[in-house]
Amino acid sequence: MMKSIIPCKLTWVTLDSPLGRIKVSGCEEGVHDISIQADTRLTEGTKTGSSDCTVQEGQEALSGQLQVCTDWLRAYFREPQVAEKLPMPCFHHPVFQEESFTSRVLHVLQRDIRLGETVSYKRLAEMSGNINAVRAVGGAMRRNPVPLLIPCHRVIASNGQIGNYMGGQGNHLKQWLLAHEKANM
Structure with a gap:
C-alpha cells in the first residue's frame, strides 16, 4: 500500500526589518520559505549595526x-553574533527533503561559512x-528558500564582485547584509 502524503498546513508571519518586509512561512515540521520584499529606501546611507525587526502580521x-525562526x-x-549562537529552526521545504547537489550546497554553506566570512561560488562548489x-552553485543560491538562515548573501564571485542577489534586484541588500555582519564582528 502506498502511503499518502498529507500536505502541510502552512502558517506565516510578516516582519518589518531594515531590509523591508520579510514573510516567513512554515508548518509544525519547520520553515518552508523566507521571502524578502526589498525596501527600495535602503540605500548606501542606511546605517548598519543594531537594527530592529518587529512582527507586523501573523503574531498568532x-x-x-x-x-x-x-x-x-x-x-x-539586532546583533548577528548573538543570532549565530541561537538554535536554527528546522527546514521543511522540499529542497531539503531530497538528496541533490542543491541541498548539499545549501547545507555546506550554512554549516561552514560563518558570520562575517564570504566564499566564492567556485570554492563553494569545491x-x-x-x-x-x-554555475550549479549559482543555481542553488537562486533556489535557496530560506535566505538569511542559509546565508547566500555570503557567496561572491572569485574576483571579489558580489554577484547578483535576488536576480540583481537586491544587490544593495547584499552589500548591506555583508556590512552589517562585519560591523558587528
Whole structure:
C-alpha cells in the first residue's frame, strides 16, 4: 500500500526589518520559505549595526519553528553574533527533503561559512564535492528558500564582485547584509 502524503498546513508571519518586509512561512515540521520584499529606501546611507525587526502580521501563528525562526531573525538584525549562537529552526521545504547537489550546497554553506566570512561560488562548489559545478552553485543560491538562515548573501564571485542577489534586484541588500555582519564582528 502506498502511503499518502498529507500536505502541510502552512502558517506565516510578516516582519518589518531594515531590509523591508520579510514573510516567513512554515508548518509544525519547520520553515518552508523566507521571502524578502526589498525596501527600495535602503540605500548606501542606511546605517548598519543594531537594527530592529518587529512582527507586523501573523503574531498568532508564532509557535514552534516559526517562533524559533522569528527569534533568530530578530537577533540577527539586532546583533548577528548573538543570532549565530541561537538554535536554527528546522527546514521543511522540499529542497531539503531530497538528496541533490542543491541541498548539499545549501547545507555546506550554512554549516561552514560563518558570520562575517564570504566564499566564492567556485570554492563553494569545491567544498560541496564538484569543483566544476560553479554555475550549479549559482543555481542553488537562486533556489535557496530560506535566505538569511542559509546565508547566500555570503557567496561572491572569485574576483571579489558580489554577484547578483535576488536576480540583481537586491544587490544593495547584499552589500548591506555583508556590512552589517562585519560591523558587528
